[in-house]
Amino acid sequence: MSVGLASVGLAGCSSTGGKRAEEERNAAVSGDAAVGTPRWKIAMVSHSGEGDTFWDIVQSGAKQAAAKDNIEFHYSHDKEAGRQAQLVKAAVDNDVDGLIVSLAKPDAMKGAIKKAVKAGIPVVTVNSGQDKSEEYGALAHIGQDEVLAGEAVGRELNERGRKKAVCLLHEQGNVGHEERCRGVRKTFDGKVRNLHADGTNMPAVESSLEAELQSDREIDTVVTLGAPFAPTAVKAAEGAGSKAETVTFDLNDQAARELKDGSIGFAVDQQPYLQGYEAVDLLWLERYNANMLGGGEPVLTGPQILTKKDASTLQKYTKRGTR
Amino acid sequence: MLGRPELGAVVGAIAVFVVFSVVADSFLRASSLSTVLYASSTLGIMAVPVALLMIGGEFDLSTGVMVTSSSLVSSMFSYQMTANVWVGVGVSLLVTLGIGLFNGYMLVRTKLPSFIITLGTFLMLTGLNLGLTKLISGTVSTKTISDMEGFASAKALFASELTIGSADIQVTVVWWLALVALATWLLLRTKAGNWIFAVGGGEHTARAVGVPVARTKIGLYLGVALGAWISGQHLLFNYDVVQSGEGVGNELIYIAAAVIGGCLLTGGYGSAVGAAVGAFIFGMTSKGIVYAQWEPDWFKFFLGAMLLVAVLLNAWIRKRAEASR
Numbered sequence: 001m002s003v004g005l006a007s008v009g010l011a012g013c014s015s016t017g018g019k020r021a022e023e024e025r026n027a028a029v030s031g032d033a034a035v036g037t038p039r040w041k042i043a044m045v046s047h048s049g050e051g052d053t054f055w056d057i058v059q060s061g062a063k064q065a066a067a068k069d070n071i072e073f074h075y076s077h078d079k080e081a082g083r084q085a086q087l088v089k090a091a092v093d094n095d096v097d098g099l100i101v102s103l104a105k106p107d108a109m110k111g112a113i114k115k116a117v118k119a120g121i122p123v124v125t126v127n128s129g130q131d132k133s134e135e136y137g138a139l140a141h142i143g144q145d146e147v148l149a150g151e152a153v154g155r156e157l158n159e160r161g162r163k164k165a166v167c168l169l170h171e172q173g174n175v176g177h178e179e180r181c182r183g184v185r186k187t188f189d190g191k192v193r194n195l196h197a198d199g200t201n202m203p204a205v206e207s208s209l210e211a212e213l214q215s216d217r218e219i220d221t222v223v224t225l226g227a228p229f230a231p232t233a234v235k236a237a238e239g240a241g242s243k244a245e246t247v248t249f250d251l252n253d254q255a256a257r258e259l260k261d262g263s264i265g266f267a268v269d270q271q272p273y274l275q276g277y278e279a280v281d282l283l284w285l286e287r288y289n290a291n292m293l294g295g296g297e298p299v300l301t302g303p304q305i306l307t308k309k310d311a312s313t314l315q316k317y318t319k320r321g322t323r
Numbered sequence: 324m325l326g327r328p329e330l331g332a333v334v335g336a337i338a339v340f341v342v343f344s345v346v347a348d349s350f351l352r353a354s355s356l357s358t359v360l361y362a363s364s365t366l367g368i369m370a371v372p373v374a375l376l377m378i379g380g381e382f383d384l385s386t387g388v389m390v391t392s393s394s395l396v397s398s399m400f401s402y403q404m405t406a407n408v409w410v411g412v413g414v415s416l417l418v419t420l421g422i423g424l425f426n427g428y429m430l431v432r433t434k435l436p437s438f439i440i441t442l443g444t445f446l447m448l449t450g451l452n453l454g455l456t457k458l459i460s461g462t463v464s465t466k467t468i469s470d471m472e473g474f475a476s477a478k479a480l481f482a483s484e485l486t487i488g489s490a491d492i493q494v495t496v497v498w499w500l501a502l503v504a505l506a507t508w509l510l511l512r513t514k515a516g517n518w519i520f521a522v523g524g525g526e527h528t529a530r531a532v533g534v535p536v537a538r539t540k541i542g543l544y545l546g547v548a549l550g551a552w553i554s555g556q557h558l559l560f561n562y563d564v565v566q567s568g569e570g571v572g573n574e575l576i577y578i579a580a581a582v583i584g585g586c587l588l589t590g591g592y593g594s595a596v597g598a599a600v601g602a603f604i605f606g607m608t609s610k611g612i613v614y615a616q617w618e619p620d621w622f623k624f625f626l627g628a629m630l631l632v633a634v635l636l637n638a639w640i641r642k643r644a645e646a647s648r
Contacts, residue, residue: 012407014401014472014473019404021470056462201569203361214614231563254564
């Protein structure tokens with residue numbers, strides 16, 4: 001009887017997983033300034049949509065560097081280029097000491113960036129816009145060349161003896177995504193087909209991919225362009241009874257876990273944390289010591305190819321959202 | 324029979340089915356059809372209550388993000404409280420019904436158009452989904468709960484597969500069909516069903532003949548919330564981790580499915596079966612394009628064109644049917 005009551009009392013709790021397990025696992029990352037420079041103000045304006053995991057990691061890198069460098073950090077974002085440009089103008093009006101901008105749609109951002117440069121604000125571009133960065137007057141660019149990253153994937157697939165891949169684009173019209181698939185196509189000796197799916201609707205992504213794998217049995221690889229889509233691709237392959245292996249761009253906790261258990265072949269990381277961290281740190285270095293990382297040439301943060309053997313080390317960091 | 328609202332949609336569905344059977348070799352395989360059914364069911368679970376709401380003369384623009392909210396609440400409550408996931412599932416049901424109640428109550432109290440009310444809810448939920456998830460989880464997606472107690476049994480209910488012959492049927496298909504049956508019974512065999520048609524046909528007339536208008540409308544919003552809860556739990560238990568920015572835009576697809584299925588945008592006319600057929604057309608079209616291996620750059624164009632053709636066909640047949648009566 002008492003045993004029965006005790007189990008009823010405990011019925012609402014889970015003895016595995018959850019926050020309690022996380023707390024037992026984690027020690028918090030501390031955030032004290034390591035330098036005595038004045039409190040400079042830096043703004044980052046990205047082209048991120050809402051609730052984007054990738055930009056969340058960029059942000060945490062930037063915040064960590066800002067805490068260390070005694071910097072007041074402001075972040076804003078808008079996926080529409082016009083509104084992103086307005087945010088840049090707002091940051092300029094706000095008299096920031098440094099500006100970090102991503103150039104997914106460079107032409108629309110040109111005016112705002114030039115205005116910032118004219119106002120004497122040092123600008124660093126991150127993530128996308130490598131070609132235009134210097135032309136618009138930015139100090140440096142930090143990011144991954146998307147075509148190069150795609151080429152790295154193509155070569156890795158050759159080494160693994162793959163014959164036919166499908167490249168899953170989850171945002172129609174995203175230039176960076178097209179470039180990644182183009183890069184894969186450039187170096188991969190086998191065939192690559194593009195597949196578009198609506199990234200905000202996971203069941204639609206899964207069923208589209210399942211349909212693709214059912215209609216072409218020769219596909220042996222699925223390349224996803226974002227980590228959240230990799231586990232879905234694994235499910236789709238299972239559902240379609242296909243042997244195709246999933247490989248992915250970028251990383252998150254779930255993808256790291258599947259990398260470890262072998263359901264994902266490899267991941268190409270562009271290290272978003274580094275993009276945020278280095279951008280803030282570079283602006284600080286420039287202001288404090290007139291240093292310029294990479295001598296003004298683009299600083300590459302990827303592609304870093306991650307395989308099963310890296311996974312267990314990485315998991316610790318993907319869990320806290322910094323990888 | 325000829326006057327049934329779903330007739331046009333059924334003919335449209337047959338047309339779409341025939342087209343893809345001819346152009347795509349793999350479309351007719353059992354495994355392919357189960358994929359199509361899965362895609363249709365994830366839309367259909369929402370399209371059915373949305374259709375009922377539209378028959379009742381109202382809209383809901385918050386449905387897409389409400390599904391995401393529902394799965395976020397479930398996941399985060401279980402995780403943060405280290406509770407059995409069924410506790411989170413229960414809390415999520417209450418919260419989701421609460422959102423539906425809010426929509427319905429605001430509508431009948433303020434007498435503002437449902438377009439405005441639910442647009443407000445849509446924007447608020449979008450913000451809450453992101454803001455609260457970031458505040459509570461520290462990142463914009465939820466933490467994994469697959470290692471927690473109760474996950475396996477909840478997955479069995481919301482996201483399992485049933486093997487029938489050589490095909491694996493997702494359990495969402497069962498939920499979908501059950502909802503269609505329930506909604507059809509409600510509409511055609513109960514007093515509440517008459518109320519829904521009456522309220523959508525003309526609110527003032529309905530009130531004059533003694534239909535409880537406010538209660539009916541709130542009930543319809545609760546029905547939508549219930550659908551959102553089922554869809555949300557499926558998302559959570561199928562993918563384990565939920566991205567907080569998901570769901571935006573799906574509300575229009577649910578409405579589109581209901582309209583293809585013969586629901587009038589003005590209310591008072593339509594059927595649950597029609598909405599289900601509408602979802603099926605959507606599922607067939609979006610996957611059929613992939614099976615047919617058409618050029619993916621044109622994907623959205625094909626989809627839009629197919630939908631327009633289906634709706635036009637639907638309207639034409641209805642006109643013919645009405646003329647011949």
